[in-house]
Amino acid sequence: MGEFLIVGRGPGQKDQVALRNDLRDRAAGEGFALMDLNIHTWLAVRGPHPPRTLRVADWILIGDVFDRWRPTIPTVPTGDPLAYERKLMSRLWGRYVGIQFHADHSLRAILRDPSGALECVAWEQDDLTIVCSSVQDWLIHRLRPGWRIEPDRVAAALRDPIPATGRLMLVGPTALEPSTLQPLPLDQQAEVLWSPIEHARRSLGPEPSVQEAAATVRSALDETVRGLAGLPGRSAAEVSGGLDSSIIAASLVHAGARPSLWLNAFGPTPESDERTYVDALARKLSIKPTSVPHATAPMTTAWLEGLSPDFRPGLNAMDLPHDLDWADRLGKAGVNSLFTGKGGDSVLFNRATSDVFIDVWRRSRREALTSADTFELAASNEVSLWTLIARARDHARTGTTCPRRSHPMLPPLPGPSPLHPWTRGWDAFGPAKAMHIASLADNVARHGPSALSRTVDLRNPLCAQPVIEACLALPTSVLTTGGRERGLARLTFADRLPPEIVDRRSKGDMTKIYGRMILEGLDVLRPWLLEGRLAALGVIDRAEAEAGLTREALVWHGRYSTIMVAAAFESWVRSWEKRLAA
Known part of the structure; x- marks a missing residue:
């Protein structure tokens, strides 16, 4: 959709009128449409579908907001200070970020809807609180925040198949998780309002x-x-x-x-x-x-x-x-x-594997063994019923492990990677449902x-x-x-x-197109990664990358997607090093 930028005064911050107005003028020069939210805070929006505003009680919701057709209002404990917000997130859906103010017009809290359709990053600097959905280079150059890239986070994120949420790879700004409420100042703990596990x-x-x-x-x-x-x-x-x-x-x-x-x-x-x-x-x-x-x-x-x-x-x-x-x-x-x-x-779940049988086995062995779907599942996976039973018994001993991106050029991490916030507690489910939650x-x-x-x-x-x-x-x-x-x-x-x-059994596949793109782009990709920042920081192994980035290795072993992901991470590191050094 579009993008937004909020600049205002947070709790305990002084009123920086001159700086706030200077940033407002610069935003107007960058093509943003501006509006005052109160005497201390302004909002700027732009894009093919600029975010709109809607006031709901004491929240201002920025983006697209819709009433639910048949909402299921959660039961909340008596005295829960966030009871209204939990119910709000059940009564509404959309693509939005919300902000709330204290009585003195200072910013009080930020929330992000469960879909995560709008990014939401915030930081505090020079007695201002900034909240935005995308990077504004002119803003970074003007404020010069003291941020830095954290190589350990880069290494962990490169192996994580769910890198679209969670902490940024920067030390400094705070990224809100979807479905959370972040009180201000930002050093306070965020509150989870909606959980896929629930x-x-x-x-x-x-x-x-x-x-x-x-x-x-x-x-x-x-x-x-x-x-x-x-x-x-x-x-x-x-x-x-x-x-x-x-x-x-x-x-x-x-x-x-x-x-x-x-x-x-x-x-x-x-x-x-x-x-x-x-x-x-x-x-x-x-x-x-x-x-x-x-x-x-x-x-x-x-x-x-x-x-x-x-x-x-x-x-x-x-x-x-x-x-x-x-x-x-x-x-x-x-x-x-x-x-x-x-x-x-x-x-809609595109994983009709033996994991589905394990989910049913955990619930009812009788159902797992007598369901007509079990035999179709076994046939489509080209395994026997006995193989499905053996895998179910193995899972009872090992449990579900979090998938990780792997490639010879990715050195082993010193310890286990933390679970994504949405997957904490997934041991209550079988492996297919656990992967369903992770994929969402x-x-x-x-x-x-x-x-x-x-x-x-x-x-x-x-x-x-x-x-x-x-x-x-x-x-x-x-x-x-x-x-x-x-x-x-x-x-x-x-x-x-x-x-x-x-009734279609096949699925469209663009793998050969993307594989050919990488093969034909090796003259560009090899120096991009071998002489790049990921290799210099030790995030990728230069020798393994050199061995893997050849036509022969790609033809025999593939792994095209991991190479392109690494190229995107290399681009990110270079962009931010240049941005923060400017």
Whole structure:
């Protein structure tokens, strides 16, 4: 969406009128629209969909806010000072950050909604409190905060498959976790208002019927699609030919929303060209998609340098040629928003593995052994029932381990990495549900900035709070009804989709395109990493990187994604070293 910047006086801070006004003038010069929130605080917004404001009691919510259709208000203990905020986060959903003031107009607290669609970073300096959603170089250069890069955090984050939330790799600013309230001053402990673990606990109760579960998921998605489709401006929708984007497209048509453009990108290989499925969807929905080649371009140092200009590495921005191509097409079409199916693999659960059997085994061995879905699960994973039972027994001894990104160029860390805040307490669940929770935390990355998001407002209904809560509450065995990945979603939306997509066993795959991009870009990637800052800081092993960054090693061993992630982290370190030294 857009970006925001808040500059004001925090508790105990002096009123720095001259500096505050100077920053306000500079923000106006950078193209921000400005408004006063009170006598000490101003708000600046800009972007393809500038965040709006809404007052709810004594909170000012910045962004898009919607009332829940059928909210489930949590029971809170008597005397809980945050009872109102916990209920607020259940009554509303959206893409927002909230701020609250004391009676003397100084900032009192900040909150961030559970979806994490808006980044929220705050710091205190020169008797000012600054809260923002993105890096403003002009602001950093003017204030010169005493921040520094923490190499140990960089090393840990590079191995963490969920780096989109949590602490920044900088010592100084504070990043709010989604669903938390941060009191001011910032040295106080943040309060958790919403927890995915608590919603997931409902999956441990009596299992709903498939029909009940389908009705819940359908209602939640219709709610988010209608809400986002009701925002102002002209919209477009991605139709990749896959299940997730097709569900979003069908739900838009069902809601009566008619995007101005239905856009499909096809690759040069059979597995990356899904126009057959797009045509089937077009006939079912009576739409006219525009199919264009997936844009490619040679990798350059300038491309890598601009990969991670924000508070976190640009993991959502690594397909730059495609982003620039679509940004240009959407701009020429007069479109300011794009609906996507991002997040579907996670929330609708694209992991119909033996872990699902283990989840059922933990609940009921009889059910695990007699369910028809068990045999479909075994067949699709090409294992026997005895293998599933053996894996369930092994898990009872070992428990669930947190996944970590691995590559020979990543040296071992001195100790275990801390669990992501959203995964603490996941031992109450089987491994499939634990991974479901972890992948939903990773969904925050789907909102990350990119060349495309700077041009249009990316709207991801499957990453919205109502859908997250509905799917968290369901056992993985229900989400994989029929023993299939996203089995419940296929059943739920079968009436809206063509059978070619509902019954599809294959999945579109752009791996060869990205692999070729890396192979053809080795002349740029090798010096970028071997002579870069990650190697100098010891975050990557230069010798192992040199051995791994050859055509032969890549052809035999792959690991393309880890290499590109490392390139994004290298870009982040270089950008911040240059920024902080300026």
